[in-house]
Amino acid sequence: MSQHNPVILFILLLAHQTASLIPPKFQWKTIDFAWDGAQKEAAISSGRFIAANNMPTGLARWKDKLFITIPRWKTGIPSSLNYVYLNGSQQAPLNPYPSWEEGCLTDDGTVMSNRTVVSTFRVYVDKCDRLWVVDNGVADMAAGVKQITEPALLIFDLKTDHLLTKHVFDESVLRESSVLTSVVADLVGHDCTNCDASCTMRGKTFAYITDMGSNAIIVYDLENNNAWRVENPYFHFDPHAGVYKVGGIDFYWSDGVSSAALGPPAEDGYSDLYLHPTSSTKQFKMSTRLLRNKDTPHADIFNGVEIVGDRGPKSQVTACDYDPKSNILFYTQVCKNGLGCWNIDKSFTKANTPVILSDCNLMEFPNDVKVDHEGNVWILSDRQSRFLYETMDYNDVNFRVLTAPADRLTQGTTCQGK
Structure with missing residues (x-):
């Protein structure tokens, strides 16, 4: 037997x-865009579109749209923030957001407007129909970084596609190695029932942004248009969890805290923020009570991150x-x-x-x-x-x-x- x-x-x-x-809802051999007329041929000829250099990393769904992000790892990426319609074909081409004109860079590599997103990894859709986007502002990350614009947080009203606010991060909250990867919005006491565009900016809201490159969380206070940096040793990578093997390829990463998710609010109105470095097998959490107050004592921040548990070997997230x-x-x-x-x-x-x-x-x-x-x-x-x-x-x-x-x-x- x-x-x-x-x-x-x-x-x-x-x-x-x-x-x-x-089963796959969408699948692509290469990423393509919903070009108009001869735009594609012109973009290929100029080098503004190199299909093999476009790799998506993030997604988020809002109503009949699915947002797809493409960081500017290499040259030839028309647009970093894009969407497809859910009723489209399985190989649906991408549409730049908020529009073709403002989603793409100019021929000389500059932005068209303050609504242009240069390079984003992941985005977040909140319950008030807002799209939160962290823009690193860089191009050609894999071969000599080019800083096109300053890193910023953009918030769009998805009902109108209007840019509600844009916060350019001050140098004090960033480091030379900063790579902003994910964002999650904390809507404190919000009720968005029957809420139209005129009220999407009301209420106290915070955003927690992971800085994978320099091991920190950046907190943004929408009401006061202010941001600050939070550091903790647990935001760093674990040297014992830096070895990966995916698709038959061995590699080593030393990436720090890379994404976070908010748990339900407790009776005191605060939530636990669940987070992890990429190169780690441990799950951590931290109360938003510590994050929402920019004057929280350093000792409280140092002691405020809890180890929830360990997922075990080869469980990087x-x-x-x-x-x-x-x-x-x-x-x-x-x-x-x-x-x-x-x-x-x-x-x-x-x-x-x-x-x-x-x-x-x-x-x-x-x-x-x-x-x-x-x-x-x-x-x-x-x-x-x-x-x-x-x-x-x-x-x-x-x-x-x-x-x-x-x-x-x-x-x-x-x-x-x-």
């Missing part, structure tokens, strides 16, 4: 589960998001080409933090995960290790967006409620 390796059988089972539970409907924190599992979850009401143990999806083809390098306001999970995989350290096969599908309801993905797992 033949003997079957139980580990291989488990991996095959997960791969079958992934394909059946969460690039992105996470919290689903308030199910009370579940979802997070990417890069080295496992998968998605993990944790019900925050339960202890952070190996049994309570399962890998619920894993597929070396569909989910090679899961780079971002978001939960929309209807409880659907969205995952972007992009083969980033091949893009940065080897070569991509553009005859194959390289970039995928997968989606399914959160309750379907977690059914029968320990991430379900008590």
Whole structure:
């Protein structure tokens, strides 16, 4: 009688589960844009569009739009902030946001207006129909960084596409190595029911921005248009968790805190911010009570980050998001080409933090995960290790967006409620 390796059988089972539970909504061999007329040929001729240099890293859904971000790793990237319509084809071309004119750089590499986003990794859609975008302002990150504009936070009203505010970060909150990767908005006591564009700026709101490059969280106070920097040793990478192997490629990263998700507010009105460095296997949390006050004593900040638990070997996370409907924190599992979850009401143990999806083809390098306001999970995989350290096969599908309801993905797992 033949003997079957139980580990291989488990991996095959997960791969079958992934394909059946969460088939691709969008998938591309290369990224293309919704060009008008002869624009594409002109952009190719001028070098403004090099299809092989466009790699998406982030996504977020709002109504019938799915936002897709493309950082300016290399030359030939027309637009960093883009969207597709959900009813589009599986290979839908991208539309620059907020418009073709303002989403793209000029021929000489400058911005068209203060609404132009130069280079962003991930974006966030809040419950008041606002899009939060952190712009690093740089181009050609992989080969001699070019600073096009100063790093900034932009907030758009998605109902009108108007820019509500733009905050250019002061040098005091940044460092030479700063790389701003993710943003999450904290709407304190907001009720957006029947709220039109005229009231989207009301109420106290904070944004927490991860600075992966210099190991910090930048806090932005919308009401007072002010920002400050928060540092903690736990925001740094773990030297023992810097080794990766994805898509058969070995590499080493020393990336610090890279994404964060807000838990539910407690009776005192504050929430826990769940966060992690990319090169770490530990889950941390920090109360927004410490973050919202720019004058919080340094000692309180130093002692204010808690270790929730450890996910175990080869469990590095690039992105996470919290689903308030199910009370579940979802997070990417890069080295496992998968998605993990944790019900925050339960202890952070190996049994309570399962890998619920894993597929070396569909989910090679899961780079971002978001939960929309209807409880659907969205995952972007992009083969980033091949893009940065080897070569991509553009005859194959390289970039995928997968989606399914959160309750379907977690059914029968320990991430379900008590």
